[in-house]
Amino acid sequence: MRLHHEIQGSGPRTAVLLHGMMGSAESWWRITPLLTGRGLRVIALDLPGHGLSPRHPALSVEDVAAVVTDTLAVESATRPAVAIGHSFGGLVLAAAVASGRLDPERTVFVDGPFSARGGWDRDEVQAEYEQERTQRTYAVLRATRPHYSERDCQVEARAADRFDPVTAAGFAAGSGGHWAPRPGSIVVRADPSQYVDGAAAAELRDAGVQVRSIAGAAHAVWYSHFDEFIAALPEVFG
Secondary structure, eight states, rough: OOOOOEEEEOOOOOEEEEOOOOGGGGGTTTTTHHHHHHTTEEEOOOTTTTTSSOSOOOOOOOHHHHHHHHHHHHHHSSSSSSSEEEEEHHHHHHHHHHSSSSSOEEEEEOOOHHHHHHOOOOHHHHHHHHHHTOOOHHHHHHHOOOOOOOOHHHHHHHHHHHHHHHHHHHHEEEEEEEEOOOOOOOOEEEEOOOSSSHHHHHHHHHHHHHEEEEEEEEEEEHHOOOOHHHHHHHHHHH
């Protein structure tokens, strides 16, 4: 399997972007120009079952990580300067780094977990995702997410329309695991956060991970607090 991806910029160094559940490569539309402006070649991927990437009913997190690294190997022979993963994309990024198949110079995780329980009931999870999709139409997003711009709503509604609940349910039903970020990694979390609470943040700091909190941010931190998100990552955005 090869994943659909968007490439922008032509610099000698590469940035890799992995979106969250029910997102797409387009979710990074405000981030990508900042990275290309710093001379980076940006590869934003659609994860399996998302955007224009293939569907598959039985992929684990580690399977997705392998598909990501296989796709990147075709597009770039150099070590990524930076890799950023949001939520589920961060979990996949952590698994890819832990496998040794991806070794970014700098790794950034945005408000996501580092463990997957696995073994969820496939039919129940699929039904939940089907229901969640109904809350991601353009009209609903405009009404319920005041921090979204017009384009944000268009991008996320399109991503939800293309999202495949069968593939996503397979992630949950498959094998789980824990993939700890290596020391020196950066975690940007909403505060409060459903995925990285205060205790988890403290554990990460004790393990040598840099944790940066943005008070009041939404789960997709850069959508609600764009300037604060950029300021939290001077190593990436300058």
